[in-house]
Amino acid sequence: MIKIKTLNTDISIHVLRKLLEINHNRIDVYKTAFNGTRYKDLKTFFTGCIKTSQKCNVELENEVQQLDGDILNNFSVTGKIFTFWMIINVALSNYGRKRILDYCKYGEEIVKKAYHKVLQKKNSKNITIKQIKIITKQQGLMESDHKNVSYLRDNSV
Template structure:
């Protein structure tokens, strides 16, 4: 029978796997874009997710478990990241940003589910809140880049019409 302790450990391992998948996805994104702004942003996100996974792994060990080292995971989030990686093959800035937005939205949902658990200690809850907040901030940046890209295209189209 699975205990609350086991469920918490499994949930933390799922978050570790999500962060490993973010790392893999953003590494692929870096290799598929030439724009320095995106390369810098994606590199920063990779570093964040690496740190997140390490912090979560410490809690898994404290709970008597073995931290996941996998970058794949079960359920919908797994498919989301597969779709994310496949979409990156187009090397289109908007498509890449759209895929990043979708993947990070799913990561936030996973953190939200974890934060609903009653078994979280206050330090662990605080850690998850901080990590979720940082992912949300990255998502906001991605969305602003998507909007800027769309606005630029609209401006160019308008200028072309007037000439």
């Protein structure tokens, strides 16, 4: 007898919402970084990171809606605290490139871990193959941004 795997859509929606939350927080962090720097090359880079997360969110929102889930816009306290903390630090300080990129690198580490966690075998059993492909593609985009932040930070004076 063949055992047919069924998805728990509530868990699927929860997983997708977590990635939505991560991307919303990432957008907030990069908007703050954009407003906190005078370096045009960083502003261009931060704009690209914002656009990446916005695009990822559109894809994730479509998947949530296909599962008849609601798109929630309430973000976690942890994400809000980090974003608030970054806003305060940038506002009260005249940070140079390296310091701003340190904050961005920290945020990218959180994003990287979140995507990795979702794609672990035990967690990916409640998302569809299509969703795994979408998330894997997004993970690649995030990994590229992570490497670029690291490069920019490591080569800043």
